[in-house]
Amino acid sequence: MNMSHTERLILSNQYEILAKLNPEKAAAYQRASTIVERGYCLQILELEKSFGHLDLATCQEVIDTLEMHHALAISWGNLDAAAQAEVNASRLTFNGYSRSQERELADYVCFLLEVDKRFPELPCPCDELSSDIAMRDKYQRMLAAWRQCPRQYKLSIQEISKVLAA
Known part of the structure; x- marks a missing residue:
């Protein structure tokens, strides 16, 4: 990250403000302020x-994955009881993405659900939406x-079963 002296000063000051606004994270913000201020590359x-x-492309892949799950649920709901x-x-x-291995993907899902209010049919809160294993390859x-x-x-x-078995 290449920043001018002015940009470093502004960012350092923002970290100082955050340290005062969030005392529980003050040490981390102070550290970040020092890093930026002194330019430790x-x-x-x-x-x-x-x-x-x-x-x-990755954002679109996550959206498509959520859309696919929506389509699977809609399609399954339209089947008769015997097929269901x-x-x-x-x-x-x-099941979400693994927070330990796919954090950025999991965070993006939470953004889509909580901030953008997309896919309201997904009944799971983001703090519980995390797979124990990496899911991206499966999705x-x-x-x-x-x-x-x-x-x-x-x-x-048959198509639902094929998608689920992939």
């Missing part, structure tokens, strides 16, 4: 990581299978 890179960055019995409804639940395989279906919101039980 290695630690500035550490601070930069906390800003996060998701490119457009073939797939347990709990398998349609969006990518599911998306590939879902995209091959001709009617993505009118899936048959």
Whole structure:
């Protein structure tokens, strides 16, 4: 992160203000202020990581994953009881992303749900929305299978099963 002296001063001052506004995090903000003020490049890179960055394709992938789960639930709900019995409804639940391995993806989901108020049908609060294992690869395989279906919101039980098994 290349910053001018003025930008470093402004950011350092903002960290100082945050330290006063959030006493429980004051030590972390003081540390960040010192890092920025003194220009410690290695630690500035550490601070930069906390800003996060998701490119457009990754953001769209997360939105598509949520949309796919919505489509699975809609399609399953439109099936008759006999067909529904073939797939347990709990398998349609969006499990989230692993907070330990996919933090930026999990944070983006929370942003979409809590800030943008998208996908209101997802019944899970963000603080509980975290998978124990990394899910991105699984969701990518599911998306590939879902995209091959001709009617993505009118899936048959076979198509639902295929997407879930991907």
